[in-house]
Amino acid sequence: MKPPAFEYFAPSSLDQALALRAQYGSESAVLAGGQSLIPLLNLRLTFPSVVIDLGRVAELAGIRSADGGLSIGAMTRQREAEHSDLVQRRSPLLVKALRQIGHPTIRNRGTIGGSLAHADPAAELPAVAAALGAELVARSTRGERTIPVGNFFDGFLTTSLQPDELLVEVRLPAVKGGSSFKEVARRHGDFALVGVAAVVALNQGTIEDARLAFLGAGPTPVRATEAEATLRGARPHEAAFAEAAEKAAVRLEPSSDIHATADYRRRVAAVLARRALLEATS
Ligand SMILES: Cc1cc2nc3c(=O)[nH]c(=O)nc-3n(C[C@H](O)[C@H](O)[C@H](O)COP(=O)(O)OP(=O)(O)OC[C@H]3O[C@@H](n4cnc5c(N)ncnc54)[C@H](O)[C@@H]3O)c2cc1C
Numbered sequence: 001m002k003p004p005a006f007e008y009f010a011p012s013s014l015d016q017a018l019a020l021r022a023q024y025g026s027e028s029a030v031l032a033g034g035q036s037l038i039p040l041l042n043l044r045l046t047f048p049s050v051v052i053d054l055g056r057v058a059e060l061a062g063i064r065s066a067d068g069g070l071s072i073g074a075m076t077r078q079r080e081a082e083h084s085d086l087v088q089r090r091s092p093l094l095v096k097a098l099r100q101i102g103h104p105t106i107r108n109r110g111t112i113g114g115s116l117a118h119a120d121p122a123a124e125l126p127a128v129a130a131a132l133g134a135e136l137v138a139r140s141t142r143g144e145r146t147i148p149v150g151n152f153f154d155g156f157l158t159t160s161l162q163p164d165e166l167l168v169e170v171r172l173p174a175v176k177g178g179s180s181f182k183e184v185a186r187r188h189g190d191f192a193l194v195g196v197a198a199v200v201a202l203n204q205g206t207i208e209d210a211r212l213a214f215l216g217a218g219p220t221p222v223r224a225t226e227a228e229a230t231l232r233g234a235r236p237h238e239a240a241f242a243e244a245a246e247k248a249a250v251r252l253e254p255s256s257d258i259h260a261t262a263d264y265r266r267r268v269a270a271v272l273a274r275r276a277l278l279e280a281t282s
Contacts, residue, residue, distance in 0.1 A: 003041035010053040017057050022141040024050040026163035032114030035106050068174035074113025074167045091172050093179035097124040103189045113167045119159045122191040122216040130221040131197040131213035137169035153220035177201030180279035182272040192216050194265040198276035207231045212273055217252040224248035236281040245273035
């Protein structure tokens, strides 16, 4: 199918892009890697009258070290982050998750910011952002604001970004500990039925910090804070991990669809969480 007609702009600076966003607001769609937007347009599931292509806005791409963590420009391609030594050193969880996104050709085009702004609850990067406590930087001609990840995802394919704003940067703080990313999909490269990101930090034989964030388990990524709390101060033992994983999974509210029932997703989530916690400490 062909997309509906729209006016196309390809600004070459962030200021120009923000001015267009201010002018056209909710009539506009932002084209980043196009890996989600183009199918939505072709299937006529979205009808923007204006498309603002960020492909020429060089200042929005790049990966920098920031306060021991990372600052990643929204237009950084997923493939660049996946192969970055800096990302591998600072945030191995992100690399593990990126490898699960579609296929290399999709990651060549798809961007870090596009995946987060698209806010698919079955996507890998929103769960990683939730697990790491990311901050999302939004800018408009009115100014800049920093959104904690807990306030960013509003619901299915919906974020707290305003119609005149662009996501410009993702900040991933330094998080101590081993990590693991696990998901189940019908075929490699498909969107996950359900998955989990885990980080566990040990201190003198006990768990100092534990983080669990699920994908495919509700309308937004789900951070399992109660289960995390039960692990803090505990010994890193399979029984403790199994208990925390069960506790997290029963609270999930995934949907049932043609691919899997909600009950199946919850059961798989418990198994994946236990395995991820074990792997993060091995
Ligand atoms: C066959 C196939 C398989 C896939 N498998 C997976 C998978 O397993 N896991 C997964 O997570 N994804 C998967 N994807 C989607 C892919 O990861 C996309 O790259 C991602 O969802 C969107 O990133 P993008 O850069 O392509 O954004 P685009 O498609 O260009 O944009 C997506 C949405 O975000 C908005 N947007 C983009 N950038 C900004 C910004 N800076 N500020 C404000 N709004 C913005 C756009 O307006 C649009 O609404 C798959 C895609 C395909 C085609």
